[in-house]
Amino acid sequence: MLNKTPPAFGHDWDPDRARGIIEEFKDLEGPLLPILHALNERFGHISEPAVKLVAEILNLTRAEVHGVVSFYHDFRREPAGRHVIKVCRAEACQSMGCEDLVARLERALGIHISDTTHDRRITLEEVYCLGNCALSPAVMIDGELHGRATEEKVLVLVGGRS
Numbered sequence: 001m002l003n004k005t006p007p008a009f010g011h012d013w014d015p016d017r018a019r020g021i022i023e024e025f026k027d028l029e030g031p032l033l034p035i036l037h038a039l040n041e042r043f044g045h046i047s048e049p050a051v052k053l054v055a056e057i058l059n060l061t062r063a064e065v066h067g068v069v070s071f072y073h074d075f076r077r078e079p080a081g082r083h084v085i086k087v088c089r090a091e092a093c094q095s096m097g098c099e100d101l102v103a104r105l106e107r108a109l110g111i112h113i114s115d116t117t118h119d120r121r122i123t124l125e126e127v128y129c130l131g132n133c134a135l136s137p138a139v140m141i142d143g144e145l146h147g148r149a150t151e152e153k154v155l156v157l158v159g160g161r162s
């Protein structure tokens, strides 16, 4: 099969590929963030083996790498669910009820924001402005923008409740 689209939740861990990514960015000034972004994009999260490899190659402690990974919300610590719902919580969406939407989705899915359902079907995340303010509240589902979001609409788009 040609041109297979990478899964939204990332490829399986591959230490050789990870090493290649790290080597590619390691000579940049301030290489840690670009490396973590590239690894997160490739594997869908920053696993413990990834932290270890980054620390080893950049000559940092694992605690230093962990510190950066946990500081930035962009990096996942574990694989995402099959569907990723990102709810915008920035100003325009706040004024159109995104907090109520978050609360409803948390209740419907039985998880909190930043968590994944126990069956690993859905991950619920927050973002701050999706550039879709005119159609707030805005969400992104599996990389696709949707405006005027409601609990019902979001749940239909991910195929029902968890």
Ligand code: FES
Pocket: 088, 089, 090, 091, 092, 093, 094, 128, 129, 130, 131, 132, 133, 136, 138
């Ligand atoms: S504030 Fe939500 S899309 Fe801009």
